[in-house]
Amino acid sequence: MKSITPGLNSSMNLAIFTSEEKEIIRSLGKEWYITNAGGRLTIGNRSYYKYFLMKPTSAYQELFNIEREIVVVFSDYENFEPRSLDAFDSAINVNNELRIERACGILISRDRKIETKITRLLKSDPEHQAIVPFTYEELSNKYDSFFIQNRFKEHFYSRDLFAFNSALKKDLYFFGRTDLIYSIINRHKSNENSGLFGLRKTGKTSLVYGIQRAIKNSEGISIFLDCQSPNFHAKKWNKALYLLIAEIKSQNNLEILLKNESEYSEENAASAFEKDLIKLHKKLKNKNILLIFDEIEHITPEISLSQHWKNGRDFVLFWQTLRSLFQKYNNLFSYLIVGTNPKCVETPFINGVDNPIYMQIPHEYIQPFDVPQTKDMIRRIGSIMGLNFDEGIYSKLHEDFGGHPFLMRNVCSVINTLAPKERPVRIDKTMYERGKLQFNQKDGSSYIDMILSILKEHYNDEFEMLKFLAIGDYEQFKEFAQISPEYTNHLIGYNILDQNSDSYFFKIESVKQRLAEMNKFKKINLTNSEKLAEISERRNIIEPKLRLIIRTVLRSNLDENNAKQKVLDIMGTPRSTKYYSYSLKDIFNANKSEIYFEDLRKVISKEWQYFENIFGKDKSAFNTHMEAINKYRADTHAKEIEKGDMEYFRVCAGKIEAYIEDFL
Structure with missing residues (x-):
């Protein structure tokens, strides 16, 4: 990092600042290098601010990894208003953006509660740049050399900028996908359509926002349509076309007279849509419109929640309309479809009719x-x-x-x-x-x-393939792969799997570990030692959870003494005598008392009225499952476990585990 000496640029003119503000600037110049007097800013035609630029010295460069100039805004108002933060964007816009540090800014306010208000405000907007607040009073008085640094630390280091779980709507913390954004935009400018696919949390929606920002910056037009919204997918194809027109008008704040929704009947919708779209296109100065369909699964046949898209011909009629107009007019619009799986462009026929966008939209997967x-x-x-x-x-x-x-x-x-x-x-x-x-x-x-x-919800075959591969069941994986090469192509496209010759392997180790853990009791072709280990492990997991359930349920329905007595009656002598002075909690503590798996079954069975809503209402089936689990656990030291016996154990254990999981 280049060493910067504190001070003021000798060519600066501070005439626009008050005497108090000049003193603050000179004082900051003892720790920073003041580079530019900036100027005046007007926000919303009624709020006025002044700003200047300053560069960090070595200490600040090392502490906060900032090298470029920082915008410092004076807010000469007694009460802070959130619109004051718009002054930072305005200052960046009137300067060379490459010279300004966009990660942070300094706000100097007359509001004595500015620090509390800024902290509260930025909690609701985690994507906002860091704003380091000071009052006029603080910077007008004498302060030691660590005062500014400590304030920076408080407002830099207190925010967890890694913990973004929502799509990024701004570009400050957007990384790694700029080339993809401009690739899609260039296709749009060439009047070509695009498809973009990836699993959840791969950044699809953040990319869409990035595309829209870039198009807006070049004075282009994009329209965002959320197919996941019932407001879209609950509508029939003709009313969806009307909604599309309404969104073009609304998202561009256009004042224009268009056809009424009633004119979008199934017979006339295509014609009405064409006429309205042409009028809107002219109103938008004949700019090519990018139509972005996000969460395309929600209008995809066989997947959509709405029956008319799922099993009807709405998908065909909707895309027939769009494709027909796309081919008829040049530079009227293009579309970008965004989703998880490219099924909608890979399916040749839909309910016996040609898919109008089959193999018509070049698509790609979001790369890691x-x-x-x-x-x-x-x-x-x-x-x-x-x-x-x-x-x-x-x-x-x-x-x-x-x-x-x-x-x-x-x-x-x-x-x-x-x-x-x-x-x-x-x-x-x-x-x-x-x-x-x-x-x-x-x-x-x-x-x-x-x-x-x-995948689990809508593309279960692909999810099953991942499960088989994770637990090492390669034969089952290959059977699915032979059914449809598209399955493996999708899994590779998602960047979950990779392929080397005929071998497939996980690219994300944590995904493999999670799937293996979830499905470790589904592996087939086990050795006898593996069978014994599974039986023992599952029983040992079930047993303490049953103790907790029994103690909780009995104590919620009976007083301590009655609940304890019912358990002691099951245990019988001599154990009941031995544990008579124990509390109910200690009786169910395996480190303090001997209570067996069979005891647990008997307690639940005898007091079934308290447990039937937990264990499926069928008392006989419950007893059968519990007896099987206990029997095979007892047999593990004595003999080989046959395949049929192992399958039966898994059924019984799975039933009890499911009941326990639902309750806990």
Whole structure:
């Protein structure tokens, strides 16, 4: 980093500032280099601000990894208003954007509660740049050399910028996908359509926002349609066309007279849509409109929740209309379809009719980050938070989580909670491994389940393939692969799997581990030792959970003594005598008393009125399942477990496990 000396640029003219503001600027010049007097800003025709630019000296460069000039805004109002923050964007826009540090800004306000208000406001907008607030009074009085630094630390290091779980609507923390954005925009400008696919949390919607920002910056037109909204997919195809027209008008704030919704009957919708679209196109100065259909699954045949899209011909009629107009007119519109799976463009026939967009839309999958992109994202965000990652961490993070930005950011969010509060701090391999372990144990499973849930819900064959591969059942995996090569193509496209010759393997190790853990009791062709280990493990997991359920249920329906007596009656002598003085909790504590698996079955069976809503109402079936689990556990030391017996054990154990999971 280039060394910067504190001071004021000798050519600066401070005439626009009050005497108090000039003193504040000169005082800041003892720690920063004041480069530019900036100027006046008008926000909303009624709010006026002044600003200047200053560069960080070496101490600030090292502490906060900022090198470029920072915008400092004076807000000469007694009460802070959120619109004051718009002044930072205005200042950036009137300067060379490349010279301005967009990650942070300084606000100097007359509002004495400005720090509390800024903190509260930015909590509701985690994507906003860091704003370091001061009052006029604070900077007009004498302060020591650490006052400014400490205020920066409070407002830089207190925010967890890794913990974004929603789509990024701004470009400040958007990384790694700029080339893809401009590739799609260039296709649109060439009057070509596009498709973009990827699993949940791969950044599809963030990409869409990025595309819309870039088109807006070039004064183009884009329209966003959320197919997931019932407001869209609940409508028939003709009313969906009307909604599309309404959105073009609304999203561009156009005043224009168009056809009424009643004129969009099934007989006339295509004609009405064409006439309205041409009128809108002229109103928009004949600019080519990009129609973005997000969450395309929700209007895809066989998948949509709405029956007319799922089993009817609405999809065909809707896309016949759009494709016909696309071919008839040049530079009227193009469309981008966004979703999880390209089924809608890979299916040749829909209910016996040609699919109008079959093989008509070039599509691609969202690629994972490579190591340089991973480094750029993690280093940049981490440095703002005072986390300095060792160089080797970037490749390790990429390897462990397959370049998946959502997973990598959330691992780093966990690391942030574990790291010392005194910043900046070095994140070495040991700290990384601690964070990864805690992530996998706490949140990792739920995040991976969220990512894979779309496959489980709508593309179950592909989900089953992943399960088989994760538990090492390669024969079952290959059977699915032979049914449809598209399955493996999709899984590779999602960047979950990769292929080397005839072998397939997971690219995201954490996904493999999660699926293997979820399905470890579904592997077939087990050795006898594997069968014995599974029977023992599952019974040992079930037993303490049953103890907890029985104690909880009995205690909620009976007083302590009655509940305890019912259990002692089941145990019989001499154990009932031995444990008579024990509390109910201690009786169910395996470290303090001998209570057997069969005791648990008997207690539940005898007091069935308290447990029937938990265990399926069929008392006989419950007893059968419990007896089987106990029988095979007892037999494990004595004989070979036959295939049929193992399958029966799995059925019985699965039933009890499901009841327990639902209750707990």
